[in-house]
Amino acid sequence: MAEKAKLMQGNEACTMAAIAAGLEFFAGYPITPSTEIAEMCAEELPKVGGKFIQMEDEIGSISACIGASLTGAKAMTATSGPGFSLMQEAIGYASLCEIPVVIINVQRVGPSTGMPTSPAQGDLMQARWGTHGDHPVIALVPGNVKECYELTFRAFELSEKYRVPVIVLSDEVIGHMREKVVLPDPANYKIPVRAMPASPAGYKPYAADPNGGVPLMAPFGMGYRWHCTGLFHDENGAPSSKPEVASTLMRRLEHKVGSRAEELADYVAEGLDDCELAVVSFGSSAMAALSAARRARSEGHKVGMLRLKTVWPFPTKTVRGLLSSAKKIIVPEMNLGQLALEVERAAGCDRPVIRLGKVNGELFHPDEVFAAIKEAL
Numbered sequence: 001m002a003e004k005a006k007l008m009q010g011n012e013a014c015t016m017a018a019i020a021a022g023l024e025f026f027a028g029y030p031i032t033p034s035t036e037i038a039e040m041c042a043e044e045l046p047k048v049g050g051k052f053i054q055m056e057d058e059i060g061s062i063s064a065c066i067g068a069s070l071t072g073a074k075a076m077t078a079t080s081g082p083g084f085s086l087m088q089e090a091i092g093y094a095s096l097c098e099i100p101v102v103i104i105n106v107q108r109v110g111p112s113t114g115m116p117t118s119p120a121q122g123d124l125m126q127a128r129w130g131t132h133g134d135h136p137v138i139a140l141v142p143g144n145v146k147e148c149y150e151l152t153f154r155a156f157e158l159s160e161k162y163r164v165p166v167i168v169l170s171d172e173v174i175g176h177m178r179e180k181v182v183l184p185d186p187a188n189y190k191i192p193v194r195a196m197p198a199s200p201a202g203y204k205p206y207a208a209d210p211n212g213g214v215p216l217m218a219p220f221g222m223g224y225r226w227h228c229t230g231l232f233h234d235e236n237g238a239p240s241s242k243p244e245v246a247s248t249l250m251r252r253l254e255h256k257v258g259s260r261a262e263e264l265a266d267y268v269a270e271g272l273d274d275c276e277l278a279v280v281s282f283g284s285s286a287m288a289a290l291s292a293a294r295r296a297r298s299e300g301h302k303v304g305m306l307r308l309k310t311v312w313p314f315p316t317k318t319v320r321g322l323l324s325s326a327k328k329i330i331v332p333e334m335n336l337g338q339l340a341l342e343v344e345r346a347a348g349c350d351r352p353v354i355r356l357g358k359v360n361g362e363l364f365h366p367d368e369v370f371a372a373i374k375e376a377l
Contacts, residue, residue: 023075
């Protein structure tokens with residue numbers, strides 16, 4: 001039986017979903033506008049046998065989560081702009097060493113300290129390319145409070161399945177907005193379980209499983225011997241500077257996530273089948289965009305809407321197919337064109353992609369998007 005409707009914030013929904021997914025360890029440092037996640041974890045995790053620790057900073061937070069994950073625990077941290085920047089080196093380490101960890105980034109205006117209590121979506125490219133070098137990463141974007149629950153749970157599933165950091169890109173509006181939400185029956189959610197090797201004999205921590213291409217991961221302290229290093233390494237984890245070892249490792253890491261871009265694609269589409277103008281957006285900006293698109297459609301204009309819930313790996317083929325009938329595309333986002341870059345790449349060079357950026361710390365109003373639609377039409 002489904003639970004009764006609850007009035008909750010997006011940050012609360014993220015925390016509840018993490019605990020439902022089996023969260024065992026949270027390390028974080030308070031930072032607006034994500035602080036409610038740390039506060040709620042501090043209160044609720046001990047009730048289910050989990051551990052909460054407030055670290056000295058965000059570098060310590062993500063590092064502690066990586067250590068906890070190596071012991072087999074499901075681990076999560078939460079942060080915003082400057083803290084997310086501090087985590088980048090460790091995110092690269094987790095990517096190379098294939099350590100599952102979930103990171104909630106409740107975005108705010110930047111760069112630097114910026115506007116701590118105002119919404120933005122300027123971390124989109126940082127979520128993909130924030131750490132140096134090529135690396136695998138998955139990033140999910142909720143568009144409402146219920147999706148904060150659904151996509152945080154999904155983040156744990158994907159992180160454990162593919163041994164990869166998964167980022168949930170929320171923002172100040174989504175994180176603090178309160179909605180009446182009917183959560184699904186927890187009994188219908190299967191708690192993610194990390195695939196483990198059958199025996200320590202012959203265990204190779206970075207040998208790809210032939211069935212899924214992802215190495216099986218044994219927890220530290222359970223009798224399995226393996227070496228974990230940020231250096232390039234062979235299947236045993238031994239550091240190596242051999243070109244063929246480096247190439248094999250990097251191509252496998254990219255393939256295990258990049259090859260699944262269309263499989264991982266998650267989106268909401270409306271009116272795209274016959275549209276002449278498409279609006280593409282994500283997160284809280286998409287709320288105003290959808291309202292504007294529906295208004296234009298009600299006035300007889302062939303306008304469609306695409307809201308992305310998976311942004312990395314970017315589902316290029318899926319987006320290209322969904323936008324095939326559009327002659328023009330508008331991309332409203334609270335930055336100066338980060339999603340637009342990917343949409344331009346997916347759409348090709350034969351039609352204009354109109355950038356509708358906003359960086360003043362205010363949410364889009366439907367009238368702003370509607371005015372852009374009218375001008376484009």
